[in-house]
Amino acid sequence: MAENNKVDIGFLEEKNSWQLHPKFFPSKVGGKPAWLDLQNLPNPSQLTCKKCSDPLIFLCQIYAPYEERNDTFHRTIFIFICRNGSCCRTNSSENFVVLRCQLERKNDFYAFEPYDENIEEEFPMDKYPKLCDVCGAKGPSHCSKCKKSYYCSRKHQVLDWQKGHKGTCQQQETIKLPYFTVTEAGKSVLFKEWDLAVDEEDEAEVSDVDVDKEMDKLRKMMEEKRAGTLSNISEDELEQYSGTVPEDKVFNKFNKRIARHPEQVLRYDKGGTPLWITGNTENVIQIPICQxxxxxxxxxxxxxxxxxxxxxxxxDFNSIDWGILAIYTCKASCNAGPAYKEEYMIKQDLSN
Structure with a gap:
């Protein structure tokens, strides 16, 4: 990641699923999580929505090691979200969970030297906890009939039964599926999988035309309920975000900055300040200390x-949504507590 007050930005690229295996320490979006510590996985109760109690679904992970320290040589931040749009409330992050995990370079799971990313080598997972066939979280329960399929929750077990496991449950032979295979049930809840490529942001100037284009794009996203608002927006409210009436200076600054790289999905700026999407920061409270x-x-x-x-x-009106998701982590990146430690998020939206 960039240093010296530089910001790293992330873009999505397509990649083979085997290239996003945990041994390659990926940054990725969607699919199943590529866990870092393969043994001490978070319990399903940690990955349950505070609103509806449904299992959370993996959204993305950022590989962000502190390579100058041995105990944080490998370090990844994971974000999970509830798929139920009704749990997505304006300026509330209660339907999310953020987890941090880190390992020394010499550890119980991975080789000391990097793996060859051009070779699809076998990496046995049998000695580690079973994962949910649907979402890839820890699967403490299994199918009582075949005893070969594992689940994080009753909801995902029922979903898998309905989506195909019923027809294959008691077959004489069960094919061993690769680590990242997505079942039909998984396809119905998991997000599309992408590699997240990160590079340093350049400081190229952008024209007013480019800024206006980006503002128009976000205006359209707002109208489609896809840019941080779940409420009906009047034309007067939308007008304040248009290029002709720039009342929200923070929003204008946001658009001018992202116009340099319109497809960016991540901004990494450790120790810096978020690029807020609006001047409405009433939800930005004092950041709690590391527990x-x-x-x-x-x-x-x-x-x-x-x-x-x-x-x-x-x-849809009830689809998940956000303006920005700002992630705050322990400044010391401490080792106390469980292998996967919960961190803090601010969800900032465009309207109240």
Whole structure:
């Protein structure tokens, strides 16, 4: 990741699923999580929506090591979200969970030297906890009939039964599926999978025309309920975000900055400040300290609204939505507590 006050930005690229295996320490969006610590996985109760109690679904992960420290040589931040749009409330992150995990370079799971990303080598997963066939979370329960399919929750077990497991449950031979195979049930809940490529943001100037184009795009996203608002918006409200009436200076700054790279879905700026999407920051409260070491947290990165265009969430009134997702993590990146430690998110939307 960039240093010296530079910001790294992330773009989505298509990649073979085997190239997004945990051993390659990927940054990725959608599909199943590429867990870092393969043994001490979060319990399903950690990945349950606070609103509806449904299992959360993997949204994305950012590989962000502190390579100058041995204990954080490998380090990944994971974000999970509830797929139920009704749980998505303006300026509330209660339908999300953010987890941080880190490992020393010499650990129980991966080789000391990097793996060859051009070779699809076998990486046995049998000795690690079973994963949910549907979503890839820890699967403590299994099918009582075949005892070969595992699930994080009753909801995902029922879904898998309805989507195909009923017809294959008691077949004499069960084919061993690759780590990232997505079942028919998984296809109905998981987001489209992408590799997340990260590079340093350049400082190229953009024209007013380019800025206006980006503002028009976000205006259209707002109208489609896909840029941080779940409420009906009047024409007067929309007008304040148009290029002709720039009342929200923060929103204008946001558009001018992203116009340099309109397809960016991530901004990484450890220790910096989020690129807020609007001047309405009433939801930005004092960031809580780390519950594991009592140290302060700092801003690390943000997920941009453009990501909604890539993960096939739809534009229904009750689809999930956000303006920006600002992630704050323990400044010391402490080792206290469980292997997967919960961190803090601010969800900022365009309207109240």
């Amino acid at each position: 594991f070491c009592d140290g302060e947290r700092q801003f690390e990165f943000q997920i941009m609204p453009q990501l909604l265009n890539f993960i096939n969430v739809g534009i």
